[in-house]
Amino acid sequence: MTSPLRAVRRLAGATALVTALTSCTLLNATPEVPKDWHPRGSVSALVAFAPGGGSDRSARVMAQGLNELDGGYHVNVENKEGGSGAVGWAGFLAEEGNGNALLVAEGALNTLPLVYDVPFTYKSFTPLMMFAQDSRIVVARKDSPYKTCPDVARAAREKRVVTGSSGKTGADALVIGKFKKQGGKFGVVPYGSTGEVLTGLLGKQIDIAPSSASSAKPYLQSGDMKALCTMTAKRYDDPVLGKVPTAKEQGLDAEVTLWRGVFAPAGIDDVQRRYWIRSLERAMRSKAYHEYLKADMLTPAHRSGPEFAAYLKRYDARVKEDLK
Known part of the structure; x- marks a missing residue:
């Protein structure tokens, strides 16, 4: 039969163990993102292609529009080229959960995984905003x-x-x-x-x-x-x-669209996702954005969050058929 003293000692030990485990869990827990979250300091905008190309120009225009908002942060475009986009996009996987990181990408994010064995698809990232469409x-x-x-x-x-x-x-x-x-x-x-x-x-x-x-x-x-x-x-x-007539006007069922858009890493908080969508919507009102559309002869687009995600799903099915 267990003595009352031994039972008290066991209870005290169990309580101490629970307290220690709880403290450990709290130390390792991810801090809750405040409802008034906004980025501070430097925000990276990754481009998976070399400076000077279409993706780079679009990233710099969107970065300029965001920086003009004076939100207490500065967006810096970072080029990480190689492998037709594979190097940069694979590297962006490491930013999971980081609200201070953006990715400016285009339609090859759908087609690259269809041609090469890469560790990502468009689903690996959080869609924020589709801001333009290109064609050929x-x-x-x-x-x-x-x-x-x-x-x-x-x-x-x-x-x-x-x-x-x-x-x-x-x-x-x-x-x-x-x-x-x-x-x-x-x-x-x-x-x-x-x-x-x-x-x-x-x-x-x-x-x-x-x-x-x-x-x-x-x-x-x-x-x-x-x-x-x-x-x-x-x-x-x-x-x-x-x-110049379209291919469809000439009797060919041939239309090609290249989307351009902004993503965040996977695993960001919904507060952070909503913040960036609102900010990108404001950035798309900038003079630089409209001049960019005109100079590059692009079609303006505005699909945010779930609407952008739904578009990407449809686009993915279409390009799979085109590249068969």
Whole structure:
């Protein structure tokens, strides 16, 4: 039979153990995010591509818009290039739970995991805001026998048509996928950027080239190239490019969209997510943002939070079909 003294000692020991375990749990617990949370100091905005490209420009515009809000923090763009975006996006996984980190990404975040074995998908991050949409225009040299995109599709059924591509996972790859679905043979020469693709076209290394509208426009104005079609839903609102018919107008079921948007790491608090969505909405009112849309000939977009997530799910299903 246990003596009363021994029972008291056991109870005291058990109480001490519970107290110690509780203290340990509290020490290791993640502090609750206050309801009035806002970032302080330096906020990183990661771009998984080199400075000077489309993703880098979009990140710097969004960072400028956020910094103009004077919210007590400063957004710094950080470039971590390599592996067609894989290096930067894989590195961003380590920011899980960090409300002071942002990621500016684009459609290749959907397509890259379809082509390469990478440790992430678009679902690995928290979607905040889709702020723009890009597409592609298909061009050829001024002396090319092709006048339209259906001309290219028909020619590819009889002989190999060579095109350039600035990557296996971006908008260029989606354009090529649309052509391949028409049947025919296509050869693809890889390049590091849209500028290099267009240089290759002028140098007669390739027959046709998908390009961003802003990159192709000067060559169309100079007469060195001609436009075959756009892959947009409707024609560009532009004196030069507005004359170019869409692929759909020409009878091809071919539309290509490249989204641009901002993410936070996985595991952030809902308070932090809402803060960044509100701030990005305000940043999209800036003069720099609207000048950027005009200069890069982009379509404005505004899909935030759950709406952006739903769009990404639909987009992912669509590009899986395009890249089959």
